[in-house]
Amino acid sequence: MATAIGVMTHAEEDTGLWSWLTTVDHKRIGAVYTVAGFIFFMIGGLEAVAVRTQLAVPNGTVLDADRYNQFFTMHALTMIFLAIMPMGAGFFNYFIPLQIGARDVAFPRLNALSLWIFLGGGLLLNSSFFLGGAPNGGWFGYAPLSSIEYAKTSGMTFYVVGLLTLGLSTLIASLNFAVTIINMRAPGMSMMRLPVFIWMVLVVAFLLILSLPVLTVGLLQLYFDRVWGTSFFSPATGGDPILWQHIFWIFGHPEVYVLILPSMGIVSEVLPVMSKKPLFGYSAIVFAGAAIGVLGFGVWAHHMFTTGLGPVPQVVFSASTMAIGIPTGIKIFNWLGTMYGGNIRFVTATYFSVAFIALFTIGGISGVMHASPPIDGHHQDSYFVVAHLHYVLFGGAIMGIFAGLFYWFPKMSGRMLDETLGKIGFWIMFVGMNLTFFPMHFLGLAGMPRRIYTYDADLGWDTWNMVATIGSYTIATSVLIFVINVIKTMRKDKDAGDDPWGGATLEWATSSPPPAHDFDVIPEVRDRDPLWYDRDHGIARAAVPEHNHIHMPPPSYFPLIVALGALLIAVGSMTHLSVLGLGAVIAIYGVWGWALEPTD
């Protein structure tokens, strides 16, 4: 295990910029992921507000067609790949080692590498706005609209290269998380004692490990089509646009579960702690999560019910999609069972968690509705689907992330977020969210297609569009309140203590924020809710030995160098071979230095 231990503990508690650039500490990396993800969340939110402003009234003139297409495409890409996934990754980084009782992830330097590649990929994708136009073909990049013939600007090349870069970062991170969870658990932490959050991360990691390579192949093929003139997806020369759809959704549907499962995990952490009772039906929730993961690979073609698949695939994928509603339903009932009979402390994290159950249920219900292909004939590509997916991704994923932010902020910063501001912000977000997305159900049923930059006045769509736009500004206000809350909180003294919520899991058994080595003594796990077990059985935290030499990995700048090389390779693939070559040289130098760097 040479990678996880190294020279003596950091001599210096360094705070300079260099210490952050060379850090291999999972907590620092997690914090940067979370902050960067939140900044991208705000950028993606602004894009959404711009889109909503354009649609507020019929024949809007705020955005022209081209800019509108760039904005809705970038809104989706930003929210999925640069906001929700990184904020999730922030929590994964910070809390996997803390919750399983480890001192760091399995590969600290790889962890830093995935962070830097992610930041590079995010900047690369967003730089397209200033370099000839952002991607404008939708986040699903359907062929042949994404081909060089129909997408002449470099936007869709940025899409291909940006997603390949982000995919590399995500793959590295997922491998790291999977190995950490499998191999670095504290003594006594069996798989069926893992916190549900960790279980969900493990499912997510495997979903990504198994679905990203398929997307990678699709993106490479699209790259060859666009740059080298092959015709994987161009029908005129023998290619097949439907092939892209299969490839994209074999990745794209598991990706949906990648976005929602972490939030399910967070809610499964918050609800028992705040209800002061164990999670109802732990095994059922774990198996349901795993079942969602497995079934998630067998439902992709429900995104393609209108492409003319033929009756047999339609029936098969319809049945599998309906079946995935069963484990989802089990989870919802188990969360309700956790609340039942509790003594629920309604802090802001609880509000977000309970809202998660309600709003995710709405998204789940509408999701099962369009599992029926005849109904999907109406829902597909209409605003009904926009409503559905935002109930899942905003009502589900984002609400869960906010629950996590309020729940774990004290651990990460040592300070309690302001509860009053938190609750005000929650209610504004809850109202705004429903104002924005519920009317979209009506719009879809009234025949409004997705991704249109303008619509006529005489279609009866104006009222609900205006309501949705007002809702989007309401959401923006609530996000602003959260930012104010964070700024206000960071200016006060540390007041959280080790365990402000009476938590059950190991992260609450160390200081807030935790020391670089996480735990003075690696805890012994005796139960699924280790801290509650120790409390109820009067087991004290193990004493710290007098000479406690803990070996932590030294900082390293090689991850930064390899990431720079990877980024140059990405840029080079869009510009000039010489840049690509330079990137390759830098990356190889970085890998070599990395391999030879002494870690003990």
Next chain:
Amino acid sequence: MAAAAHETQPATQHATTTGIDNRKVMMWIFLASECLFFGALISTYLIFKGDSLVGPYPKEILNIPVTSTSTFVLLMSSLTMVLAVYGAQHGRLGMMKVMLLATILLGLGFLGFQAYEFTEFVHEGLGLTTNQFGTSFFVLTGFHGTHVAVGVLYLLSLLVASNRRTGLGRDRALHIDIAGLYWHFVDVVWIVIFTIIYLIPN
């Protein structure tokens, strides 16, 4: 065995939960990911089978004797890789180094055959964009070739490192073992590709 050790002595940061080194676990999971990568490429090849609008078509151009030879070369490299792992695990460093070198040379040999095959195809009028066969063939075998090339670099760096004064350190056997996993995987993938492209009648 390792699991038993885990029970008798409380895990420290040195022992892993499964008893298998982190790096080896990661290589296994990474190879699972690679299966899907090649799965997607092979599926693409199969989907476009028979879809070429113009020639040259596979049966006119595939040179099965030559590629069978190169397949044999690659298979032999798996054998030498096994011997290198054996050498590393049993402290027979000379054997390890020789076998690593042999594996590298056999890998290079395979790449040489591939380079020859590609140039021949181009001479006979099959380019990347000629038809769907050309596109899916070059991309599939090209990515496999890239994997072999990465493997050659990987083994080469191990060979170079093993000649340092400190050698490969106390994890020597593990390093070679993990590289072997990758190398065998790439070989097995080639068997699948070879069967699908060359052996199954078009």
Next chain:
Amino acid sequence: MGGSRPGRMIAIIASLVVTGVVTFLIYLAFAESLDAVRQPMTTFVPKSDNAELVHGVYKLIFWLAGAVFVGIMALTLAFSLMYRERPGQEARQFHGNSRLEVVWTLIPVLLVVAMAVPTFSTMSVLTKPAPEGALQVIAIGHQWWWEFQYPELGITTANELHLPVNRPVSVTLKSVDVIHSFWVPQLSGKIDNVPGHENHLWFTPTEARAEPYLAQCAEFCGLSHANMRFRVFVSETPAFETWAKAVKTDRVAPSADLAKAGEQQFTTSGCIACHTVQGNPTAAGKIGPNLTHFASRTTLASGTLDRTPENVRKWLSNPPAVKPGSLMPNLNLSPEALDKLVAYLDGLK
């Protein structure tokens, strides 16, 4: 009030009332989409046999979904009220309940089965080939307009589809460029127009009416996806036959001087490279819409403008300004040329 029985009752009743009121308000809001006059593209007022069939499944699933919605919302709210933290209340420590868990695994299973059965029986009808004697129509998606061909009748038209009532119509869906999607909410669910593939759908319109059924492309197809609209006119069989006969004939040769000059202009300005006007031997282009009976249509520019002389002029003077990305370029026509062309097109009855 927490631990007390009356307190719990109040909480449960309050939850049910709140959930009921919210659901009722949502239903009121939703009922608006039932109004086909105010919302002409509603999916809730089917006017064809197959749309009716789908609507039957829809209603069933819609009510099932509504019941689940009310149930979960009421439970969530009730538990939030009943088990709020209060002094003296203890959380009950239990890990699960096998019987309950089996029950609530069965609930979604039953719901799914209740959905699956009508779904699959409806699909068995929808995916059958169209009945014999169906009117054959080919709908071809272009960036950004619709071409409609009636192969049996030898008719080619654009953006306005005419159908006879009570006769099955079999629509073959094609595309010449990117993926589009054919969706007439009141008549049929959508199926995509995929380049290199041929898709099919069929339905029998059941209501002839003067107003058109409004529709638009439903698959994102680029810059002017929002402007790719079309209309379906369903009329009694005699009226349809009259229309079919009229559009099959050659163009009415212009008689007025201005219109005659317009036909000249049509040739010299290059319009003929993309547009067909049957009877005008020079105009045989296939890239743009067939204009033989342009003046018999109600709209132009893919259903985005009413066909008035002012709008025709507006369109001709700068097409990309009306329809961003329009493949028809700005020809920089002089005002005189515009006058002539407007007069010519206006005469193509």
